[in-house]
Amino acid sequence: xxxxxxxxSLRHKTVAIIGxxxxxxxxxxxxxAEGIRVTACDKRSREQMGEQAEHLEQLGxxxxxxxxxxxxxxxxxxxxxxxxRPDVPEIAACVDRGAVLTSEMEVFFExxxxxxxxxxxxxxxxxxxxxxxxxxKAAGKRVWVGGNIGHPLLCEADxxxxxxxxxxxxxxxxxxxxxxxxxxxxVTNLAxxxxxxxxxxxxxxxxxxxxxxxxxxxxxAVFNADNAVTAEQSRRAPGRARLFSRxxxxxxxxxxxxxxxxxxxxxxxxVIMTAGDIKIPxxxxxxxxxxxxAAVDGLVPDEVIRDFAREFGGVEHRIELVRxxxxxxYYNDSIASSPSRTIAGLRSFHEKVILIAGGYDxxxxxxxxxxxxxx
Numbered sequence: 001x002x003x004x005x006x007x008x009s010l011r012h013k014t015v016a017i018i019g020x021x022x023x024x025x026x027x028x029x030x031x032x033a034e035g036i037r038v039t040a041c042d043k044r045s046r047e048q049m050g051e052q053a054e055h056l057e058q059l060g061x062x063x064x065x066x067x068x069x070x071x072x073x074x075x076x077x078x079x080x081x082x083x084x085r086p087d088v089p090e091i092a093a094c095v096d097r098g099a100v101l102t103s104e105m106e107v108f109f110e111x112x113x114x115x116x117x118x119x120x121x122x123x124x125x126x127x128x129x130x131x132x133x134x135x136x137k138a139a140g141k142r143v144w145v146g147g148n149i150g151h152p153l154l155c156e157a158d159x160x161x162x163x164x165x166x167x168x169x170x171x172x173x174x175x176x177x178x179x180x181x182x183x184x185x186x187v188t189n190l191a192x193x194x195x196x197x198x199x200x201x202x203x204x205x206x207x208x209x210x211x212x213x214x215x216x217x218x219x220x221a222v223f224n225a226d227n228a229v230t231a232e233q234s235r236r237a238p239g240r241a242r243l244f245s246r247x248x249x250x251x252x253x254x255x256x257x258x259x260x261x262x263x264x265x266x267x268x269x270x271v272i273m274t275a276g277d278i279k280i281p282x283x284x285x286x287x288x289x290x291x292x293x294a295a296v297d298g299l300v301p302d303e304v305i306r307d308f309a310r311e312f313g314g315v316e317h318r319i320e321l322v323r324x325x326x327x328x329x330y331y332n333d334s335i336a337s338s339p340s341r342t343i344a345g346l347r348s349f350h351e352k353v354i355l356i357a358g359g360y361d362x363x364x365x366x367x368x369x370x371x372x373x374x375x
Contacts, residue, residue, distance in 0.1 A: 003157040010036050016073060018091075019081025020052065023104045026155045027079065032059040041069045041368075079103055082173040101177060102254065105147065105170070108154040109180035114164035117295055118147070120175060120211045121188030121224075124288045127280075127315050128188055129169040131292040131308075138308050139300040143167055147174065172207040180213040184371050185221040186295050190229040191338065205229060215239045217245065222294040224287065225250055244290035246283065254290040254297075261290060263297055271285070271307040280314040283347060306369045339369035346372060 007030075017024050019051060019166075020042040031038050032100050041064040053063060064071070071091035077100045080086055088103055095101050109116065119129045133145045144160060146153035147168035156175055160166070168182070190208060192201055212221040212233075219239035225228040225310050226247050234241040243253035252264050260273045271291055293305060314320065320332040336342040346353055355373060 001111055002113070006107060006111050007031070007034050007036070010077060013037075013076035014039070014074070015079070016075035016078045016094075017079040018070070018073075018084055020044075020056070021028060021081055024079060024081060024151045026152050027104050028056065028061065029055070029059065030155050032056075032061055036273055038062070039075060040224055041065075041073065043069050044069065044144050057188070059087065063155050075099055077102065079107075080177070084172060086177050090179070095193075103174065103177065104152055104154050105174050106166075106178055106180065108146075108166075109178070109182075110158060111154070111157045112160065112166055113157070113162050114144075114160050114166055115184070115219055116166045116168065116182035117184040117186070118168040118170050118182035119186040119188065119291075120172070120208050121186070121230075121297075122171045122191045124284060124291070128186060128288045128291050129167055130287060130315050131232045131312070132186075132295055133165075133167040135292060135296050135300045135305060135308055136167065136310065138304050139296075141299070145310070147171075156299055159359070170211060175210040177208045178210040179214060181210065181212050181217075181219065183213065183219050184295050185212040185219070186291050187211060187221070187223050187230045187233065188291055189224045189227040190233075191227075205233075209233060209236075212237050220295070224291070225255075226287075240257040242294045244287065246287060246290070254294045256286065261293065263288070263302075265297060270302065272302050273309055277306055278309045279312055282345070285314075301310075339366055342369055342373045 010031065014037050018038045018041045020028065027040060028040055033136050040056060042049065043066065045066050053065065053373065057063060070088065073090045073094055075094065078091060078094055080091065080101060080103050089100060091161045117132055119132065129145070129149060133143050136143045142161065142164045144156065144164060144166045146166065146217050147170050151168050153166060154302065188206065190205055215221060215238045217239050220242060221234070221237040221239060222242045224232040224245065225243040225245035234243060238301065240252070243250040244255065246256045247253050249255045249257065252265060254261060256275065259276060260271045261273050261275060262269050263272050277291055278285060278289055289309060322332050323329045324330070333345040336345045342357065346355070
Protein backbone atom coordinates (compact mmCIF):
# COMPACT_ATOMS: atom_id res chain seq x y z
CA UNK A 1 0.00 0.00 0.00
CA UNK A 2 1.23 3.48 -0.87
CA UNK A 3 0.47 6.71 0.97
CA UNK A 4 -1.83 7.65 -1.92
CA UNK A 5 -3.70 4.35 -1.52
CA UNK A 6 -4.11 4.99 2.18
CA UNK A 7 -5.47 8.50 1.66
CA UNK A 8 -7.96 7.16 -0.88
CA SER A 9 -9.11 4.57 1.67
CA LEU A 10 -10.15 7.47 3.93
CA ARG A 11 -12.08 9.26 1.20
CA HIS A 12 -15.57 8.40 2.48
CA LYS A 13 -14.70 8.08 6.17
CA THR A 14 -14.58 10.46 9.10
CA VAL A 15 -11.21 10.95 10.76
CA ALA A 16 -10.34 12.22 14.24
CA ILE A 17 -6.80 13.27 15.08
CA ILE A 18 -6.12 13.49 18.81
CA GLY A 19 -3.27 15.81 19.70
CA UNK A 20 -2.25 18.64 17.38
CA UNK A 21 1.46 18.28 18.00
CA UNK A 22 4.66 17.76 16.04
CA UNK A 23 3.82 14.30 14.69
CA UNK A 24 0.17 14.91 13.84
CA UNK A 25 0.18 18.44 12.38
CA UNK A 26 1.72 17.54 8.96
CA UNK A 27 -0.71 14.60 8.69
CA UNK A 28 -3.62 16.83 9.62
CA UNK A 29 -2.73 19.40 6.96
CA UNK A 30 -2.21 16.69 4.33
CA UNK A 31 -5.60 15.09 4.93
CA UNK A 32 -7.37 18.44 4.90
CA ALA A 33 -5.67 19.34 1.61
CA GLU A 34 -6.98 16.06 0.19
CA GLY A 35 -10.54 16.90 1.21
CA ILE A 36 -10.79 14.32 4.00
CA ARG A 37 -13.27 15.15 6.77
CA VAL A 38 -11.12 15.67 9.84
CA THR A 39 -11.87 16.60 13.43
CA ALA A 40 -8.83 17.63 15.45
CA CYS A 41 -8.97 17.22 19.24
CA ASP A 42 -6.55 18.87 21.63
CA LYS A 43 -6.71 19.58 25.38
CA ARG A 44 -5.26 23.04 24.85
CA SER A 45 -7.68 25.95 24.73
CA ARG A 46 -8.19 28.13 21.67
CA GLU A 47 -6.17 30.85 23.40
CA GLN A 48 -3.30 28.45 24.04
CA MET A 49 -3.29 27.29 20.42
CA GLY A 50 -3.26 30.86 19.13
CA GLU A 51 -3.09 31.34 15.37
CA GLN A 52 -2.84 27.60 14.72
CA ALA A 53 -6.53 27.14 15.61
CA GLU A 54 -7.65 29.77 13.11
CA HIS A 55 -5.30 28.36 10.46
CA LEU A 56 -6.75 24.84 10.80
CA GLU A 57 -10.32 26.08 10.68
CA GLN A 58 -9.53 27.97 7.49
CA LEU A 59 -8.36 24.67 6.02
CA GLY A 60 -11.76 23.15 6.87
CA UNK A 61 -10.90 21.39 10.12
CA UNK A 62 -13.42 20.99 12.93
CA UNK A 63 -11.78 21.62 16.30
CA UNK A 64 -12.62 20.13 19.69
CA UNK A 65 -10.50 22.00 22.23
CA UNK A 66 -10.12 22.36 25.98
CA UNK A 67 -10.85 20.14 28.95
CA UNK A 68 -13.70 18.31 27.16
CA UNK A 69 -11.77 17.75 23.95
CA UNK A 70 -12.70 14.05 23.84
CA UNK A 71 -16.38 14.58 24.61
CA UNK A 72 -18.63 13.24 21.83
CA UNK A 73 -15.64 11.68 20.07
CA UNK A 74 -16.96 9.78 17.07
CA UNK A 75 -15.05 8.82 13.92
CA UNK A 76 -14.33 5.90 11.63
CA UNK A 77 -10.57 6.29 12.04
CA UNK A 78 -8.84 7.76 15.10
CA UNK A 79 -5.19 8.85 15.13
CA UNK A 80 -3.80 8.77 18.67
CA UNK A 81 -1.04 11.05 19.85
CA UNK A 82 1.76 8.93 21.40
CA UNK A 83 1.34 10.39 24.90
CA UNK A 84 -2.32 9.40 25.20
CA ARG A 85 -3.19 5.95 26.50
CA PRO A 86 -5.23 3.93 23.98
CA ASP A 87 -7.66 2.75 26.64
CA VAL A 88 -9.07 6.09 27.80
CA PRO A 89 -12.87 5.64 28.01
CA GLU A 90 -13.75 7.92 25.10
CA ILE A 91 -11.40 6.12 22.71
CA ALA A 92 -12.34 2.68 24.00
CA ALA A 93 -16.02 3.46 23.40
CA CYS A 94 -15.29 4.41 19.78
CA VAL A 95 -13.27 1.25 19.21
CA ASP A 96 -16.14 -0.80 20.65
CA ARG A 97 -18.39 0.84 18.05
CA GLY A 98 -16.05 -0.24 15.26
CA ALA A 99 -13.61 2.66 14.94
CA VAL A 100 -10.05 1.91 13.82
CA LEU A 101 -7.45 3.21 16.29
CA THR A 102 -4.10 4.00 14.71
CA SER A 103 -1.28 6.56 14.73
CA GLU A 104 0.96 8.45 12.35
CA MET A 105 3.75 5.96 13.01
CA GLU A 106 1.58 2.88 12.55
CA VAL A 107 0.37 4.08 9.16
CA PHE A 108 3.96 4.90 8.18
CA PHE A 109 4.86 1.25 8.72
CA GLU A 110 2.01 0.27 6.39
CA UNK A 111 3.01 2.56 3.52
CA UNK A 112 6.81 2.83 3.81
CA UNK A 113 8.43 1.30 0.70
CA UNK A 114 11.94 0.93 2.11
CA UNK A 115 13.82 -0.99 4.80
CA UNK A 116 12.91 0.17 8.30
CA UNK A 117 15.40 0.01 11.16
CA UNK A 118 13.91 0.95 14.53
CA UNK A 119 15.44 1.40 17.96
CA UNK A 120 13.81 1.32 21.38
CA UNK A 121 14.94 0.81 24.96
CA UNK A 122 15.07 2.65 28.26
CA UNK A 123 18.46 4.25 27.61
CA UNK A 124 20.62 4.97 24.60
CA UNK A 125 17.83 5.15 22.01
CA UNK A 126 18.67 8.51 20.47
CA UNK A 127 22.43 7.96 20.37
CA UNK A 128 22.07 4.47 18.89
CA UNK A 129 19.51 5.67 16.35
CA UNK A 130 21.78 8.54 15.36
CA UNK A 131 24.82 6.28 15.03
CA UNK A 132 22.90 3.85 12.80
CA UNK A 133 21.58 6.63 10.58
CA UNK A 134 24.94 8.38 10.25
CA UNK A 135 26.76 5.11 9.53
CA UNK A 136 24.33 4.32 6.71
CA LYS A 137 24.77 7.84 5.31
CA ALA A 138 28.56 7.48 5.50
CA ALA A 139 28.21 4.25 3.51
CA GLY A 140 26.39 6.13 0.76
CA LYS A 141 22.82 5.14 1.63
CA ARG A 142 19.83 7.48 1.36
CA VAL A 143 18.46 7.72 4.90
CA TRP A 144 15.29 9.12 6.49
CA VAL A 145 15.32 9.69 10.26
CA GLY A 146 12.13 9.94 12.29
CA GLY A 147 10.08 8.79 15.24
CA ASN A 148 11.13 10.50 18.46
CA ILE A 149 13.89 12.35 16.60
CA GLY A 150 14.08 13.90 13.16
CA HIS A 151 10.64 14.81 11.87
CA PRO A 152 7.37 12.99 11.02
CA LEU A 153 7.94 10.76 8.00
CA LEU A 154 4.46 9.63 6.98
CA CYS A 155 3.82 12.59 4.69
CA GLU A 156 7.15 11.96 2.96
CA ALA A 157 6.61 8.25 2.30
CA ASP A 158 5.73 8.75 -1.37
CA UNK A 159 9.16 10.29 -1.93
CA UNK A 160 11.01 7.27 -0.56
CA UNK A 161 12.60 4.59 -2.73
CA UNK A 162 12.84 0.86 -2.08
CA UNK A 163 16.62 1.24 -1.80
CA UNK A 164 16.36 3.86 0.98
CA UNK A 165 16.51 3.28 4.74
CA UNK A 166 14.14 4.70 7.34
CA UNK A 167 15.78 4.81 10.78
CA UNK A 168 13.38 5.39 13.66
CA UNK A 169 13.57 5.93 17.39
CA UNK A 170 10.40 4.53 18.97
CA UNK A 171 9.11 5.10 22.49
CA UNK A 172 6.94 2.77 24.54
CA UNK A 173 4.05 5.18 23.95
CA UNK A 174 4.38 4.81 20.18
CA UNK A 175 4.79 1.05 20.42
CA UNK A 176 1.80 0.34 22.68
CA UNK A 177 -0.62 -0.27 19.81
CA UNK A 178 1.82 -1.11 16.99
CA UNK A 179 0.79 -4.05 14.81
CA UNK A 180 3.83 -3.87 12.55
CA UNK A 181 7.52 -4.34 13.32
CA UNK A 182 10.62 -3.10 11.47
CA UNK A 183 12.88 -5.23 9.30
CA UNK A 184 15.69 -4.62 11.81
CA UNK A 185 14.79 -3.95 15.46
CA UNK A 186 17.13 -2.88 18.25
CA VAL A 187 16.35 -3.00 21.99
CA THR A 188 19.16 -1.21 23.82
CA ASN A 189 18.13 -2.20 27.37
CA LEU A 190 15.06 -2.19 29.60
CA ALA A 191 14.80 -0.71 33.10
CA UNK A 192 11.89 0.90 34.99
CA UNK A 193 10.76 4.09 33.23
CA UNK A 194 7.57 6.02 32.44
CA UNK A 195 5.68 4.27 35.21
CA UNK A 196 3.66 7.46 35.59
CA UNK A 197 1.96 6.49 32.31
CA UNK A 198 2.27 2.71 32.17
CA UNK A 199 0.36 0.73 34.78
CA UNK A 200 3.42 -1.29 35.75
CA UNK A 201 6.74 -2.60 34.49
CA UNK A 202 5.02 -5.54 32.77
CA UNK A 203 2.96 -3.22 30.57
CA UNK A 204 6.03 -1.12 29.79
CA UNK A 205 8.00 -4.21 28.71
CA UNK A 206 5.05 -5.54 26.67
CA UNK A 207 4.84 -2.25 24.77
CA UNK A 208 8.55 -2.34 23.98
CA UNK A 209 8.21 -5.92 22.75
CA UNK A 210 6.02 -4.78 19.86
CA UNK A 211 9.18 -3.60 18.13
CA UNK A 212 9.97 -7.23 17.24
CA UNK A 213 6.73 -9.12 18.00
CA UNK A 214 5.36 -8.79 14.45
CA UNK A 215 8.59 -9.51 12.59
CA UNK A 216 8.89 -12.25 9.97
CA UNK A 217 11.37 -15.10 10.02
CA UNK A 218 13.64 -13.12 7.68
CA UNK A 219 13.87 -10.08 9.95
CA UNK A 220 16.56 -9.27 12.52
CA ALA A 221 16.26 -8.18 16.15
CA VAL A 222 19.22 -6.98 18.24
CA PHE A 223 19.16 -7.38 22.03
CA ASN A 224 21.36 -6.48 25.00
CA ALA A 225 22.67 -9.76 26.39
CA ASP A 226 23.79 -8.04 29.61
CA ASN A 227 20.26 -6.90 30.48
CA ALA A 228 18.11 -9.62 32.04
CA VAL A 229 14.87 -8.42 30.46
CA THR A 230 16.15 -8.02 26.91
CA ALA A 231 18.19 -11.23 27.07
CA GLU A 232 14.98 -13.08 27.91
CA GLN A 233 13.11 -11.27 25.13
CA SER A 234 15.65 -12.47 22.56
CA ARG A 235 14.32 -16.01 22.95
CA ARG A 236 10.94 -14.86 21.58
CA ALA A 237 12.22 -13.14 18.45
CA PRO A 238 10.37 -14.50 15.39
CA GLY A 239 13.41 -13.95 13.16
CA ARG A 240 17.15 -13.80 13.66
CA ALA A 241 18.12 -12.70 17.17
CA ARG A 242 21.49 -10.99 17.49
CA LEU A 243 23.06 -10.04 20.82
CA PHE A 244 25.58 -7.49 22.00
CA SER A 245 27.53 -7.73 25.26
CA ARG A 246 30.34 -6.06 27.18
CA UNK A 247 30.55 -8.98 29.58
CA UNK A 248 30.47 -12.19 27.53
CA UNK A 249 31.13 -13.45 24.03
CA UNK A 250 27.98 -14.12 21.99
CA UNK A 251 27.38 -16.65 19.20
CA UNK A 252 25.75 -14.14 16.85
CA UNK A 253 26.31 -10.44 17.37
CA UNK A 254 28.87 -8.04 18.80
CA UNK A 255 30.91 -8.30 21.99
CA UNK A 256 33.89 -6.82 23.81
CA UNK A 257 37.04 -8.92 24.06
CA UNK A 258 39.50 -6.90 26.09
CA UNK A 259 39.45 -3.56 24.27
CA UNK A 260 38.45 -5.08 20.93
CA UNK A 261 34.90 -4.76 19.63
CA UNK A 262 34.30 -8.06 17.84
CA UNK A 263 31.50 -8.94 15.42
CA UNK A 264 30.61 -12.62 15.07
CA UNK A 265 28.31 -13.93 12.34
CA UNK A 266 27.89 -17.37 10.79
CA UNK A 267 30.74 -18.77 12.85
CA UNK A 268 33.17 -16.13 11.58
CA UNK A 269 34.42 -13.18 13.61
CA UNK A 270 36.32 -9.99 12.95
CA VAL A 271 37.54 -7.05 15.01
CA ILE A 272 35.67 -3.91 13.97
CA MET A 273 37.62 -1.44 16.14
CA THR A 274 38.69 -0.90 19.73
CA ALA A 275 36.70 0.77 22.48
CA GLY A 276 39.40 3.45 22.44
CA ASP A 277 38.41 4.39 18.89
CA ILE A 278 35.11 5.75 20.21
CA LYS A 279 35.30 9.50 20.71
CA ILE A 280 32.26 9.92 22.97
CA PRO A 281 32.87 8.95 26.62
CA UNK A 282 31.26 6.25 28.74
CA UNK A 283 30.95 2.48 28.67
CA UNK A 284 27.28 2.92 27.80
CA UNK A 285 28.38 4.44 24.52
CA UNK A 286 30.47 1.35 23.83
CA UNK A 287 27.19 -0.55 24.20
CA UNK A 288 25.42 1.90 21.89
CA UNK A 289 28.04 1.29 19.22
CA UNK A 290 27.85 -2.48 19.64
CA UNK A 291 24.07 -2.36 19.20
CA UNK A 292 24.44 -0.19 16.09
CA UNK A 293 27.13 -2.44 14.61
CA ALA A 294 24.93 -5.51 15.09
CA ALA A 295 22.14 -3.70 13.24
CA VAL A 296 24.16 -2.45 10.23
CA ASP A 297 26.46 -5.46 9.89
CA GLY A 298 26.68 -6.21 6.16
CA LEU A 299 25.35 -2.77 5.21
CA VAL A 300 28.28 -0.58 6.30
CA PRO A 301 31.99 -1.41 5.74
CA ASP A 302 34.06 -1.90 8.88
CA GLU A 303 36.45 0.93 8.02
CA VAL A 304 33.53 3.34 7.69
CA ILE A 305 32.37 2.38 11.19
CA ARG A 306 35.85 2.86 12.62
CA ASP A 307 36.42 6.23 10.94
CA PHE A 308 33.01 7.49 12.03
CA ALA A 309 33.52 6.45 15.67
CA ARG A 310 36.76 8.42 15.84
CA GLU A 311 35.02 11.63 14.72
CA PHE A 312 31.43 11.50 16.02
CA GLY A 313 31.04 13.86 18.99
CA GLY A 314 27.71 12.60 20.26
CA VAL A 315 24.18 13.95 20.57
CA GLU A 316 23.24 17.10 22.49
CA HIS A 317 22.07 16.82 26.13
CA ARG A 318 24.04 13.58 26.56
CA ILE A 319 27.21 14.18 28.62
CA GLU A 320 27.56 17.34 26.55
CA LEU A 321 30.43 19.60 27.62
CA VAL A 322 28.89 23.05 28.11
CA ARG A 323 32.01 24.96 29.13
CA UNK A 324 35.09 24.92 31.33
CA UNK A 325 35.14 27.72 33.92
CA UNK A 326 37.93 28.25 36.45
CA UNK A 327 39.14 24.71 35.98
CA UNK A 328 35.69 23.13 36.40
CA UNK A 329 34.07 21.26 33.50
CA TYR A 330 30.28 21.63 33.29
CA TYR A 331 28.36 18.89 31.50
CA ASN A 332 24.75 18.81 30.35
CA ASP A 333 23.32 15.30 30.76
CA SER A 334 19.70 16.40 31.01
CA ILE A 335 18.51 13.38 29.02
CA ALA A 336 19.30 11.33 32.15
CA SER A 337 15.73 11.38 33.44
CA SER A 338 15.82 7.90 35.00
CA PRO A 339 18.11 6.20 37.54
CA SER A 340 19.69 3.91 34.94
CA ARG A 341 20.56 6.84 32.67
CA THR A 342 21.94 8.88 35.57
CA ILE A 343 24.10 5.96 36.70
CA ALA A 344 25.48 5.52 33.17
CA GLY A 345 26.40 9.20 33.09
CA LEU A 346 28.08 9.12 36.50
CA ARG A 347 30.13 6.07 35.51
CA SER A 348 31.52 7.98 32.54
CA PHE A 349 33.74 10.03 34.88
CA HIS A 350 36.72 8.89 36.92
CA GLU A 351 36.93 12.11 38.95
CA LYS A 352 34.55 13.09 41.73
CA VAL A 353 31.32 14.53 40.34
CA ILE A 354 29.05 17.24 41.73
CA LEU A 355 25.58 16.12 40.65
CA ILE A 356 22.81 18.67 40.12
CA ALA A 357 19.55 16.82 39.49
CA GLY A 358 15.82 17.44 39.55
CA GLY A 359 12.62 16.88 37.63
CA TYR A 360 9.17 15.40 38.06
CA ASP A 361 8.15 12.04 39.49
CA UNK A 362 7.86 9.26 36.90
CA UNK A 363 7.10 6.73 39.66
CA UNK A 364 10.42 4.97 39.16
CA UNK A 365 12.20 3.29 42.11
CA UNK A 366 15.39 5.11 43.10
CA UNK A 367 16.89 2.27 45.16
CA UNK A 368 19.80 1.69 42.77
CA UNK A 369 20.63 5.37 42.35
CA UNK A 370 21.20 6.27 46.00
CA UNK A 371 24.26 4.06 46.58
CA UNK A 372 25.71 5.14 43.22
CA UNK A 373 25.52 8.82 44.19
CA UNK A 374 27.10 8.12 47.58
CA UNK A 375 29.90 6.15 45.96
